Each structure stands twice: as structure tokens, then as C-alpha cells.
Amino acid sequence: MQAIGLTVVDWVIILIYFAFVLGIGIYLKRFTRSEEDFFLAGRKNSSWVAGLAFVSANLGALELMGMAGNTFKYGMYVAHFYWIGAIPAMLFLGIYMMPFYYSSRIKSIPGYLKLRFDEKTRVLNGFSFAAMTLLVSGINLYAMALVLHTFVGWNWDVSMWASALTVAVYVTLSGLLSAIFTEIIQFFLIWFGLFLVSVLGLVEIGSWDEILRRVPEGFAKLWSNSANPAHNGMLITWAGIVLGLGFVLSFGYWTTDFLVVQRAFSARNLRSARMTPILASFFKMAVPFLVILSGLIALALTRDPHSGFHLISDAGKVNYDSALPMLIGRYLPPGLVGLGITALLAGFMAGQAGNISAFNTVWTYDIYHSVINRKASPQHLLRMGRAATVVGILLSVGTAYWAKSMPTIMDYMQTIFSWVNAPLFATMLLGMFIKWITPDGAFWGLIAGMGSSITMYLGVKFNWISARLIVLSGISSDMAVNFWRAWWAWLICALVTILISRFTKRKTDEELTGLVKGLKRKPAEAGISWYRRPVFYAVLSLIVLILLNIYFW
Amino acid sequence: MAPDAPKMKPIWFFVGLILLTMGLVILLAGLYGLWVRPLGPPKVLASLHPEIWWGGFMVLAGTVFILIGRKSSAE
Numbered sequence: 150m151q152a153i154g155l156t157v158v159d160w161v162i163i164l165i166y167f168a169f170v171l172g173i174g175i176y177l178k179r180f181t182r183s184e185e186d187f188f189l190a191g192r193k194n195s196s197w198v199a200g201l202a203f204v205s206a207n208l209g210a211l212e213l214m215g216m217a218g219n220t221f222k223y224g225m226y227v228a229h230f231y232w233i234g235a236i237p238a239m240l241f242l243g244i245y246m247m248p249f250y251y252s253s254r255i256k257s258i259p260g261y262l263k264l265r266f267d268e269k270t271r272v273l274n275g276f277s278f279a280a281m282t283l284l285v286s287g288i289n290l291y292a293m294a295l296v297l298h299t300f301v302g303w304n305w306d307v308s309m310w311a312s313a314l315t316v317a318v319y320v321t322l323s324g325l326l327s328a329i330f331t332e333i334i335q336f337f338l339i340w341f342g343l344f345l346v347s348v349l350g351l352v353e354i355g356s357w358d359e360i361l362r363r364v365p366e367g368f369a370k371l372w373s374n375s376a377n378p379a380h381n382g383m384l385i386t387w388a389g390i391v392l393g394l395g396f397v398l399s400f401g402y403w404t405t406d407f408l409v410v411q412r413a414f415s416a417r418n419l420r421s422a423r424m425t426p427i428l429a430s431f432f433k434m435a436v437p438f439l440v441i442l443s444g445l446i447a448l449a450l451t452r453d454p455h456s457g458f459h460l461i462s463d464a465g466k467v468n469y470d471s472a473l474p475m476l477i478g479r480y481l482p483p484g485l486v487g488l489g490i491t492a493l494l495a496g497f498m499a500g501q502a503g504n505i506s507a508f509n510t511v512w513t514y515d516i517y518h519s520v521i522n523r524k525a526s527p528q529h530l531l532r533m534g535r536a537a538t539v540v541g542i543l544l545s546v547g548t549a550y551w552a553k554s555m556p557t558i559m560d561y562m563q564t565i566f567s568w569v570n571a572p573l574f575a576t577m578l579l580g581m582f583i584k585w586i587t588p589d590g591a592f593w594g595l596i597a598g599m600g601s602s603i604t605m606y607l608g609v610k611f612n613w614i615s616a617r618l619i620v621l622s623g624i625s626s627d628m629a630v631n632f633w634r635a636w637w638a639w640l641i642c643a644l645v646t647i648l649i650s651r652f653t654k655r656k657t658d659e660e661l662t663g664l665v666k667g668l669k670r671k672p673a674e675a676g677i678s679w680y681r682r683p684v685f686y687a688v689l690s691l692i693v694l695i696l697l698n699i700y701f702w
Numbered sequence: 703m704a705p706d707a708p709k710m711k712p713i714w715f716f717v718g719l720i721l722l723t724m725g726l727v728i729l730l731a732g733l734y735g736l737w738v739r740p741l742g743p744p745k746v747l748a749s750l751h752p753e754i755w756w757g758g759f760m761v762l763a764g765t766v767f768i769l770i771g772r773k774s775s776a777e
Contacts, residue, residue: 156741158731162724171719180710198713320770333713334720341721341763345756349747482753484728491724 152295153300153478159487160437162553165314166491169334169360170498174319174327184531187324188256188510190415198333199421200428203412205332207433208339209500210493211292211404212438218469220444221451221460223628224368225701226381226390227444227481228437233395235433236510236694239426240311240687246404249581251422251665256414258407259515265580265664266656267588268519273595274573275515278407279494279508281569283541286504287548293497294549299461300354300474301490309549312494317542320509321535325415328499328506332412335495336432342485344439344494349480350446360442371701378629385629389492389620393632397639401574402566408507423683430690434697501545557577572598572642579646584658584665590650597640605634715771718764725760728753 155163181187194202255261259278263271319327327412348457354360361369367381384665403409403426413425450458454496458479461471477489513534518525525533576595579586608614609630663667679685732753733743 154742158727158741161727165720165723165727169716173716179709205703209758330713330716334717337717341724341756341760345752348748353747480745480752482732482745483735484731484750484753485756486742488724488728550706 152264153474153490155301155486156483158484159490162484162487163491163494166338166495170319170327170331171315173330173334174322175322177327177330181323181326184527184534186326187531187534188513188699189411190324190326190329192330192415193263193328193417194415194421196421196428198329198425199412199416199425201336201432202329202415203409203425203500204407204429204432204436204695205336205362206412206503208336208436208496209503210296210496211289211500213309213339213343213493214292214296214470214473214495216440216468217444217447217473218471219429219628220441221448221472222469223626224364224381224448225371225441225445226368226385228371228701229390229394231437231441232536232694232697233390234407235403236430236690237395238400239430239433240690241400242404242410242413243423243425243427243683244687246577246581247423247426249664249666250410250420251414251416251419256514257511258410259511261664262521262576262580262591263515265661266576266591270576270588270592270595271515272520273592275511275519277599279511279516280409280505281565282508282511283544286501286508286541286545286563288552289497289500289504290545290549292553293494293501296470296474296493296497300478309546310606312498313546314541315500316498316505317539320502320505320542321538324534324538325411325506329395329412329415330504331495332499333501335492338488338492338495340439342488343443343477346473346480346489347439347442347446347487350443350450350476354446354449358443360378360449363452364445368445368448371698373702384626385620385632386622389629389632389636393634393636397571397574397635398566398632400508400513400578401570401572401635401639405573405577406570408503411507411510414649419682420677420681424686427683427686427690430687431693434693443476444472446515447476452650455544487539503540505538505541505545508541509534512537512541522547545611549628564634567631567635567638568599568602569603569608571638575639576646577640580641580665582666584668585650585655586646587650587653587655589653593649594642594644594646597645598638601641602634602638605637712750712771714767718767718771720764720768721760722764725756725757725764729757729761732757735765 151339172490180191182625183191185191190582222409226603233310250258250261253261253264255264259271262274290309293312294303294305297308299304299306319331351357351360354363367374369530370381372387375385375390378384378386378389413422415427416422447458447460450456453459458475459466460475472492477486513530513532517533517537518530522529575598576591580591580596605619609616609619616630618639620629622629656670730740732751736751736754
């Protein structure tokens, strides 16, 4: 294919972005003096700043391109990832879980596991999370280099090392603070750089109704064709969406993945921390108007023989991820192409910075300070955090080269989440809401959940077991298998945790005060008027979610 | 914090600055392409000149964010 051509103006836009993020890293270094500044951005962010960073940490370019491509492949069902697959979990985090996290003054999610359970559960989660972040960070880097090579014609190695070094410089200088600043800048660049593509697509095709008329019937609905998997593009029933995506994968990711939850920990007080995911939920609900819309526009144009639009094919296999870059190449003139490419670059780099800032925190506190050097001073931990950033970046570059040698590795992203986050959500949910769950129950439940998820994955991959056993249906897609595997891993983790907890020693009520429902301290926001309370905004968010689902039913 | 400690500029200031700078470059490039010579091959819907009105919109949005940043800085 012919690469998207860049003019001098486009290069100027890209260079402005690199200069800005490096300049911000250098500027913020003077405000990064203590370990709390480095790892938790000084705990002084407003809920708006933390909320935008919360949603942006998840809004990577891999997600943007992947979801636009998935819309082309599966239709409007992909909106479930943004609505039922995100909003209830984000609201649950803000209303029920954040008081336990924030009030216990922990620095990471494994830190909560230590307080609620014990050291071995913390270290187990610390290691699995650290491995997951490096893997995801490397895949992110690999995907970025692949995109720039395929669509802009850049050298694979140069684009990967240039962005990795930039992220290394600004995260090493000022830690989470610079990661949050660049995530917020990325949020605006993505909207300004990519929303215009959807606007111009709508103008060209004529109207929203015309787009729906041009795509297959099963692709234009959200729920009304979910009773029979053969009637929708994703080949899944409503039960798989609700249990697998809406409950396990979504709650597992949004309530326990430290990458996103760390942003809420940077808030200045408990109310701001609780408002962080709730405000973020409004921004999250808007993302389909950028991603799903562009995927549907690409599909509608492809089905019109006169449009001249088509996706890239590699050896006869359609590259769905090319939908968004091909639309950028179709509509955006010089300058705006640079902005569109910068938006993707910013998404990749912010995604990598988010993973690395979560990795350096978990490594420093939950592995190094917990296992290797318990007597380390705060200044020593700050130095360790900076060193972990550089090492983490180098390891993720190594992961990226490994990913390059395995062409299907990008498909494994959702699989990795189902290995680590889905069982962890069962441990967290039981631990936070049932006081008799024991440390041994949590540890062995987590081992069983993670082990079963990996076994199911390998079993289907190598044909030891049929996918039919997992999805409980004769037909399924890869996505449906992911959803159902996450559900079973959650269930196995929960059952083993409960079973072992019946026979092992529990912690006393005194040890669990502030960590378990029913044993929590009085909320600090008791005197706040009703219209300023997080619950009020959560209800508003829920109403918007319901209305969107009804409208696109 | 000590009274003479440096005060951090709010994030909105930086958001405004980057939108303003990029918007200005896109707007000026669009005007150059309109009045002098096009900078690249024509794209679909090029007659709408999206670079001019979108660049102008970014300049406007950037200015608003800088003003918000200055205001919260002063507070």
C-alpha cells in the first residue's frame, strides 16, 4: 500500500508534540521531590484532573484503532465495551470500593491485598501485575512501531526507540505527575485529531440513518438481536455480554487494575478520589462517538463500490485495524494529518507511560520494598522508582521485539486481562465485602483462578478442549471465548476462596477495620450537600447509560 | 509549602498552549494552501477546507484553556 504522505507542516505538528512532552517532564521535575510526589503525584489533583487521566490511561491508540477495527468486524456491539462493559464498574469503584482503597492510604492495589490478607497474596499479585504491565507496554510499543511503519512508512526501530526514550525521559524525571499531564494532553489531542474524521465521514455519507442503512442489519443494533448468537456480528448472547464483559472483565479491569486506579489515588481527598471514576464515566460514554462511529463509517464506505474506500489486506486477510488510519488518509489535509498521527502517537506513548508508572510503583513498593529491602529510606525508594522506570522501558522494548516475532500477539491483550484481572476481581470483591474471607483462601483462590484461566486458554488453543465447553454454545467468536473464560476464572477463584476460607484462620475485626464493609470508619464526606455527593453524579451517569442503551437498543 | 516555593502551572494552561500552537500552525498552513498553493494532494471533501475552520476552532479552544489556566493559577 502507499503510505500516508506527510508534509513539512505535519512534521512541525509532530515535533511540537515531542517538544511539549519533554518540556513538561523537565518543568515538572522541580515539583517532584519526595517519593509521594513521584509515585502518587503528591496526592493533590482535583477530581477533574484525576478523572481525565483515569479515562485517558485506558484510551490508548491500540484501543482506538483496535476498537474502530472491531466495529468494522463486529458492528455496534463493540459499544458494549464502553457502556455496560465500563460504566457500572467505574461507578461501583467510585461509590463502594474507593473508600477502602483511599482511606487505607495504600500506594498500590497489591498494597491493599497485604493489609486485607497477607504478604504472600500481595507479592503474588505484585509479580503478576508487573509482568502484565511490561507485556502490555511492550505490545503497545510494538503496535505503535507497526502502525507508523505501515501507514507512515517510518523505520520500525527508529520510531520505537524514539518514543521509548521520550517516555523514559519524562517519566524518570517526574513520575506519575508527568504521566498524568501527558495523558490529559493526549485526551484533547485524540478528540481534536480524530473526531474530525467522524464529522467528515458523516458529512460525506449524509446522515446517521444512512450509515445504519448501509451496514448489515445485525451490525446496527445493541441488544435487540442478542438472544441468538447467530443474529449478531459478535456471535454472542446477552448472557455472555452481561456476565463475561459487563461483570467480570469490566469490574476486574476498572476496579482492580492499578494502571487506572492509580490515577484516583493521586486525588487530593477522598471525595475527589471517589469522583474520579464517576466523572471519568461521562467521558468514557462519549468515546463511541469517536471510535464506533468511525468504524461504522469505514464499513459503510467499504460497502459502497463508488466510494473507492477499502481496508488494507495482507495476503488476502483484511487488516481491520487499518480502518481509522485509512480514514485519516482519506479526509485529513496537510497539518491535520500530522495532528491525527500525533493523536495516535500520543495515545501510544501515554499508554506506555501509564503502564511504566504503574510498574515502577508496584516494583518499588510491592516487590523491592516488600521482599528485597524492607529498610529502604524514602529517598532510596525515590531513586529505585526512577531506576525501575528505565529498566521497565528497556524490558518493554525487549517485549516489543519478542512481540514482533509473534504476529498474533496483539490478539492476546484481552486474554492477558482474563488471566490476571478476572480472578483478582473475585478476590477483591470477596475480601472487601465478607470479613471471614481468610488470607489463605484469597491466596489459593487467586492461584486457582489464574491457573484455570491460563489452562482454559491453552486447552482451546491446542485443541485439548472444545471452545463449546467454555461458551456453552455451538457457535462463538474469539471475543465470546474471552468473555466466557473470564467468567469461569472469576467463578473458580470465588469458589476456591470461599471453600478454603471455611477451614483456615481469619483476621480479627480490629485488623480489618477500614478494609472491609461493615468495619469501615465514618465517611469523611458526611456533611456534604446532596448535589455535591459522588452518589448524585453516579446516578446521573447511570441514567445517561440507560438512555443510551435504550436509544441504540 | 514554603511561601517562596515555585507554584505549578495548572494542566489546563499546557493543554491550552499546545492546542493554540498546533491550531495556529494548521490554520496558517490552511490559509497558505488556499491563497498561495496547496501543500499536498487534494483529499475527499477538500472543498470544505476543514484545516481552516478546525485550525481556527483549535486556536479558540486553546485560548479558552489558557485563560482558564491563568485564572486557576491566580486563585
